[in-house]
Amino acid sequence: MDQSDLDCLPLRAINVGANGKRSFDKGDKRRLVEACLQPGVSVAGMAIKAGVNANQLRRWIEQHKAEQKDADGTMDAIESAPAAFVPVVEVHAAGPKAGAELPTVPEPLPVRTLQPPQPLPARLVARLPNGVSVELECSGQDATLVMATIEALGRCHVPARR
Known part of the structure; x- marks a missing residue:
């Protein structure tokens, strides 16, 4: 967009x-519309500068694009782009021969x-002050056994070293 495009503003x-309806010069309108079609131009901003409703x-x-389309007989690149999804249909050139077996459908x-995942085993390691080390590997079903073991270890009294 150069300075000649902005000469028509407002x-x-x-x-x-x-009835209050305004008429504008066709050349000025065309220059304004072409300026709006430039990349990065804000249509709302140009409308404010031109003094017209956005x-x-x-x-x-839109009228300008329709006129260009009618005049050129072409479409914009976006409008002429092929569809993103195209249905695929299998077509056989010739039907099955007489007496030929039809293909069977696989079972x-x-x-x-799916079974719910089994919980991973938990590992409990206890090192007692007397140097004894206890390692337990248990699953969720062993909760009562683990609790009993912890209670038993807690009841063991180890005399303090002097």
């Missing part, structure tokens, strides 16, 4: 009807139910 009304300017841009795989 747009000057060439006629104001009895929705009106967007309608002018479905058996459904397996």
Whole structure:
């Protein structure tokens, strides 16, 4: 966008009807719309600079694009892009021959139910003051055994060293 594009700003009304509707110079409108089509240009910002409603300017841009499309007979790159997902259909060139067997459908795989994961074993290591080391490897089902072992170890009295 160069300075010649901004010479038309703000747009000057060439006629104001009895109902208050303003008419603008077609060349100025075209330059404004083309300036809006430049990359990085804010349509709302240009509308404020031109002194027109942003929705009106967007309608002018859409009309301009439609006119360009009709004149060129081409579409924008976005509009002409192929669909992202295309259905795939298998087509056989010729039907099965007379007397030929149709392909068999494989049996479905058996459904397996997943078992909940087993908890990993816990490891309890206790080093007593008298140098004895106790290691326990247990699962969730051994909770009562582990509690009993801890209680028993707690009851052991080791005389303090002098």
